[in-house]
Amino acid sequence: MATTPLTQRDYTTKYTPSWCPGCGNFGIMPATKGAFAELGIPPHQIAMIFGIGCSSNGSNFYNVYAFHGIHGRSLPVASGVKLANSELTVVADSGDGDAYGEGISHFVHTARTNIDITYLVHDNHLYSLTTGQTSPTSEEGMKTKSAPFGNIDHPFNPIATAILNGATFVAQGFSSDIPQLKELIKQAIKHRGFSFINIMQLCPTFNKLNEFPWYKERVIKLEDEKHNTSDYQAALMQAVRTDGKIPLGVFYQIEKPTYHDRLEQLKTPLVKHRIDRIDITRSLEIYR
Numbered sequence: 664m665a666t667t668p669l670t671q672r673d674y675t676t677k678y679t680p681s682w683c684p685g686c687g688n689f690g691i692m693p694a695t696k697g698a699f700a701e702l703g704i705p706p707h708q709i710a711m712i713f714g715i716g717c718s719s720n721g722s723n724f725y726n727v728y729a730f731h732g733i734h735g736r737s738l739p740v741a742s743g744v745k746l747a748n749s750e751l752t753v754v755a756d757s758g759d760g761d762a763y764g765e766g767i768s769h770f771v772h773t774a775r776t777n778i779d780i781t782y783l784v785h786d787n788h789l790y791s792l793t794t795g796q797t798s799p800t801s802e803e804g805m806k807t808k809s810a811p812f813g814n815i816d817h818p819f820n821p822i823a824t825a826i827l828n829g830a831t832f833v834a835q836g837f838s839s840d841i842p843q844l845k846e847l848i849k850q851a852i853k854h855r856g857f858s859f860i861n862i863m864q865l866c867p868t869f870n871k872l873n874e875f876p877w878y879k880e881r882v883i884k885l886e887d888e889k890h891n892t893s894d895y896q897a898a899l900m901q902a903v904r905t906d907g908k909i910p911l912g913v914f915y916q917i918e919k920p921t922y923h924d925r926l927e928q929l930k931t932p933l934v935k936h937r938i939d940r941i942d943i944t945r946s947l948e949i950y951r
């Protein structure tokens with residue numbers, strides 16, 4: 664931990680974000696940087712792994728170790744980074760298309776591993792970088808670039824999927840509620856295990872359905888409902904609500920051994936293992 668207080672500036676690069684005016688990414692970024700600063704994690708101890716999309720362009724805007732991967736693949740890269748150096752705080756960052764379309768199998772399988780990384784998904788209900796096509800979380804009936812007569816498919820439920828597949832910290836935030844989102848990100852990073860936050864994100868350029876007034880009518884806070892975050896069934900009930908409300912806050916959190924806890928060889932970070940004493944003569948013989 665740093666000795667002098669860190670501020671958001673410590674995590675800021677010289678590049679000006681290219682997002683549209685009013686984009687929810689402008690709310691998610693200060694919440695994330697604020698969480699890093701308040702937790703006192705210096706930039707060189709953080710690795711952020713991005714996929715492809717408007718949100719993923721954030722790789723240029725965070726002064727941390729940042730890796731811009733390929734579409735849908737932020738989680739396997741993030742897992743690899745954590746396996747190599749468990750002393751880093753590893754955050755994977757995706758759009759909803761990236762996470763629940765291209766990257767859906769990684770989402771499910773990473774949740775099962777309970778590896779100690781944090782996953783932030785910017786859920787603007789569209790593929791926005793490619794100009795607003797239907798994504799897995801687009802609502803049924805929503806008119807998009809690729810569904811001009813309305814989306815005919817049922818939307819994907821990220822919260823229920825995460826809980827059902829073993830994620831040990833599952834939350835939902837909103838890009839317009841920066842203080843709450845910052846607290847959720849702090850809790851997610853502090854949590855030992857796979858922590859996931861679905862972040863409802865405004866996309867004023869392409870999403871004319873899920874705008875601020877639409878959310879204002881629907882969002883509720885789980886803490887106001889006296890929700891018990893360690894109750895698996897209560898968490899699932901909140902995730903599958905049918906009253907149209909959008910709960911914000913922590914749905915589910917439990918302690919469980921992490922991936923690293925379960926493998927003796929990972930107790931020491933792999934980057935600190937001595938490799939100079941390993942004799943590979945026999946292996947070389949095989950391939951000679």
Ligand SMILES: Cc1ncc(C[n+]2csc(CCOP(=O)(O)OP(=O)(O)O)c2C)c(N)n1
Binds near residue numbers: 718719787
């Ligand atoms: C395998 C693959 N399919 C499609 C694309 C084209 N593509 C690039 S960005 C993007 C949309 C990203 O949407 P999302 O992940 O929701 O992020 P957003 O732009 O909304 O933040 C698509 C489809 C690609 N790069 N790779």
Ligand code: SF4
Binds near residue numbers: 682866
């Ligand atoms: S298209 Fe939407 S998500 Fe992309 S930068 Fe513009 S407002 Fe943000």
